[in-house]
Amino acid sequence: MIPYEPTSDARQPTPSMPASPLADRHGPRGALPGFLAMHRDVPALGEVLGSHAGVTTTACGDMSLASWGLTSLTMQDPTFALSRVARTERGDVSGARIADAMRSDPAWLKALLPPFAAVRGAETGVTMVADSMGFRQLYHSSPNATGRPALSTSALLAGWARSAELDHTAVAVQSLLGWQLGQRTLFQGIDKLAPDAIAHLDARGIRLDIPAVEREPEITLDEAVPLVAAMLRTSLNALLDDHPDAVLQLTGGQDSRLLLSAIPIARRRGLRAMTLGVPGSGDVLVASQLAERFGLLHEVHGFSTLEDLSSEDAWGLVRKAAMRLDGMADPVALAALDTAEASFDQGVRISGLGGEVARGFYYVGAVRERSFTHKHAERLAAWRMFANESVEPDLLDPDFSAWGRAAANSEVAAVMAAASEEWFHATDQLYLRHRMQRWAGLTDTAVHDRRIVINPMLCQQFLSIASRLAPSAKAHSQFLARLQMELDPELGRIPLEGRGAPAAAAHPGPWRSTTAAFGTTRRLGRKVTQRIRRHNRAPAGGYPLAHKVVQHWRNHPELLSSSQLESFVRAEWIDGVLAGSIEPRPSSVAFLANLLVATQVDVH
Incomplete structure (x- = not known):
């Protein structure tokens, strides 16, 4: 891939050296x-x-x-x-x-x-x-x-x-x-x-x-389930022994329920739990029902404090978040989360992050071993990866935009080809070694000085077993559903938020392929609608916070007037934002904030 060169006389400037x-x-x-x-x-x-x-x-x-x-x-x-x-x-x-x-x-x-x-x-x-x-x-x-x-x-x-x-x-x-x-x-x-x-x-x-990664021998579901169940029980008991006041981040989803299931019933009553979300939402309703059922001390927190922020404070929060993220993840999402987190105690958190690697996050269609080409990787990028956090098309310089999409597609194809010759194993590695490492890991790093977040499902044993399972054993959450039934059948019979009970996926009947196909079609339908409408999914609190940041930029247009943006961003788009004729997406605000932080250390 030949490096992109701007067509104007503008060239990539050397970032100015700040005093401190x-x-x-x-x-x-x-x-x-x-x-x-x-x-x-x-x-x-x-x-x-x-x-x-x-x-x-x-x-x-x-x-x-x-x-x-x-x-x-x-x-x-x-x-x-x-x-x-x-x-x-x-x-x-x-x-x-x-x-x-x-x-x-x-x-x-x-x-x-x-x-x-x-x-x-x-x-x-x-x-x-x-x-x-x-x-x-x-x-x-x-x-x-x-x-x-x-x-x-x-x-x-x-x-x-x-x-x-x-x-x-x-x-x-x-x-x-x-x-x-x-x-x-x-x-x-x-x-x-x-x-x-x-x-x-x-x-x-x-x-x-950097040690070489060696492919481990495959493991069956019958072998994997009891091994992981024993590991999670040992891990959660040890965690609560060391940190009895730890707080379980409880949602209506599968991963946090697995962690709750690994905690002995006698230790659940009085266990602290929290859910971040809008009261009355599906996540909050399911989590609240579980908390009541087992006597958890449950707190629900939302994003209402965003309404009280001034535009200057909003930009300050987003700018600091971009600094903490080293300009390489969504500072709008992190700033909104930081604002919500400020309203409750910090400490040791038990997080279910990691379970996604055991259910084939990027799987679509029938799961059977097959090879893939650059075109397959490009299609996955377009439909599953670029839809959520991309900037709006008119933001980028047209020449850079065309070159950049080809470059990004090549990057996706290259990391997948380096991971495996088989499609589903390659998508597993794409999630684990790229999305988890560079997105989830970066976000955890950005808050590590504020709270201790412990993810039991990130331990080497869990990840090793998940990688050794055949893709067909992970598809449609079969492995995690079996694990749920091994840990706590009672919890396994309670529906998840927006999905059925894990018990139904643990031992699927003859209608599994039809049900799975319907679920896949529904997910693809949402992606099609998203692409047609040219919208992406904003983080919780993203729209109000991004709107306040844009207000600050309009009050201080010099922040967006730097020549350091010219290689990538259309000047007409910037003019439209400052004039009020364009209301940028939260993803576009996040992208600009990251560029400003990377190239202009002293922006205020």
């Missing part, structure tokens, strides 16, 4: 803890970090490790856990154990429950380790990139420190998908650390240790 972005992004209030490691003779390190009092810099041989908001696990050397989740499925892991592993066997830490990461500085350089899913986001300069190498918790800081230009393919993917694929970031020469990987920085540059 830490004073804004990593100040004492709402700080996002992190680090940046580069050669100690690099002037950009000091220019980017400034002289903020919260930054501690340690010499590590020829490298400097600058950190903020972190406390070393040992007095011997700077060793930091980069996540508040530090546990296996059997219990919490001590800071001393983490520090010892970073000295002697960093690879041992990759088995900890995602999200987890750690970094250590020593005379030999700086080493950072990712979890098995790469869920806790870490970044490094590409080993073959020119310029001084860097490691960081922030792609933005690493990009600014290296004066990196935007990656046009990454911008194209994000304009259609809303998040990134593979290990790309918005900056050329800056990559995300791969799952299960270790990076080391010293005077010789960046060295990466």
